[in-house]
Amino acid sequence: xxxxxxxxxxxxxxxxxxxxxxxxxxxxxxxxxxxxxxxxxxxxxxxxxxxxxxxxxxxxxxxxxxxxxxxxxxxxxxxxxxxxxxxxxxxxxxxxxxxxxxxxxx
Numbered sequence: 001x002x003x004x005x006x007x008x009x010x011x012x013x014x015x016x017x018x019x020x021x022x023x024x025x026x027x028x029x030x031x032x033x034x035x036x037x038x039x040x041x042x043x044x045x046x047x048x049x050x051x052x053x054x055x056x057x058x059x060x061x062x063x064x065x066x067x068x069x070x071x072x073x074x075x076x077x078x079x080x081x082x083x084x085x086x087x088x089x090x091x092x093x094x095x096x097x098x099x100x101x102x103x104x105x106x
Contacts, residue, residue: 010034071106
């Protein structure tokens with residue numbers, strides 16, 4: 001099916017301009033005009049992240065994730081007034097954390 005679609009595009013985009021063209025010219029047109037578009041599309045599909053996959057972390061996101069995972073392992077002790085939507089906790093540890101994280105929020 002993919003090959004048939006490629007030939008259909010080749011006939012409609014290139015070959016309609018010429019009547020009884022030679023095999024060497026058809027090969028040249030195929031290699032220079034049709035295949036680069038398919039190669040570009042293939043590279044674009046291959047290099048992009050798939051839908052639903054998380055993109056790779058970069059820069060400052062890596063240490064934030066490490067700090068988050070460390071805080072996830074800790075058990076919260078006591079009751080504190082946390083507001084997750086505003087990202088506020090009254091335990092006092094949040095203001096000293098580099099990324100304003102707290103084990104009660106995580």
